Amino acid sequence: MERIVYVNGEYVNESDAKISIFDRGFLMADGVYEVTTVLDGKLIDFDGHAKRLTRSLNELDMKPACTDEELLEIHRELVKRNNVEEGMVYLQVTRGAADRDFAYPKDAKPSLVLFTQDKPGLANSPAAQIGMKVISIDDIRWGRRDIKTVQLLYPSMGKMMAKAAGCDDAWMVEDGSVTEGTSNNAYIVKDGVIITRHLGNEILSGITRAAVLRFAKEAQMKVEERSFTISEAQDADEAFVTSASTFVMPVVEIDGTAVGTGNVGPVASRLREIYLDEMRKAAI
Structure with missing residues (x-):
């Protein structure tokens, strides 16, 4: 069964997920990310990850893609839709799609992608x-x-x-x-x-x-x-x-x-x- 992932406001099957070839995360590694652990179907230290994400965005003069409250809801929805008990939620924000240029684009809309990774036995790793x-x-x-x-x-x-x-x-x-x-x-x-x-x-x-x-x-x-x-x-x-x-x-x-x-x-x-x-x- 395919994972459900989140791409720029939509929950889609992973095989249907698409990002522009002009996205600066792809062209310039112009993006930041976070990985939040899931144990017992719940998020571990979400607030810490959200605060560090904000700091990373600020250091790169990058706009947030949504609020922390919206991010939390997306995380929870993905955990629910993918039935994750133990695993990870990966989040990536990029500066968005724009014609290739070393200078930051002025009006690009940030890209936001999240997906889960199911890792049973994570806490009891041999x-x-x-x-x-x-x-x-x-x-x-x-x-x-x-x-x-x-x-x-x-x-x-x-x-x-x-x-x-x-x-x-x-x-x-x-x-x-x-x-x-x-x-x-x-x-x-x-x-x-x-x-x-x-x-x-x-x-x-x-x-x-x-x-x-x-x-x-x-x-x-x-x-x-x-x-x-x-x-x-x-x-x-x-x-x-x-x-x-x-x-x-x-x-x-x-x-x-x-x-x-x-x-x-x-x-x-x-x-x-x-x-x-x-x-x-x-x-x-």
Whole structure:
């Protein structure tokens, strides 16, 4: 059965979905996106994603396609129409269709596309019991990684580099320090302290990151926001990543070196448990 997707005001079968070939998201990667998790048929941290979407649009001087209230209704309708219990809702806003030009068009109407991805077993992923293996790669992306744009070619390349090396993901390194994973924020744990890079233009302000750090502090865990190196990560007691699709995912190996015991550690496991419990309570 085909998914129902949303394209510029209409709910249509995915095979009938159409966007102009002149859409700047297609021609210029002139667009932003968000991915909201669905658990038990409800949306996780929708408000956080909506606020970050607004920030991304503002940073690119891009008009919103609709209000936050309308976005919420579209999300809920898609979850309902596609019977999603566990999965994701992907949202993309572009500057719209206009004749190809590097200058922003003055009167283009923003394009808005949403679709669901059904992912049964997302919360009980076996990977969380095994842990991920990552490699390090140079971070050669543009300088405004704090804007959640659709420019995802290099992260895709990084993911493929990791797979070619027999690993699950890549951590990107700039000026000797880890920035983030290809689609997640990166963390290490040393002597009971959770360490993750401070916010700035170099990394995305993860919605899951914000929630996990808040829960960690509420649980009396020590948190330090600063840069760290690959060698420091290899010498850590634990490592993990966070994202909307993986929640809290342990990392057990970095560039062929086992982290800690080489097994999933207690801090990452506990944070994953807390995150899932608390976010399920707050889901809408």
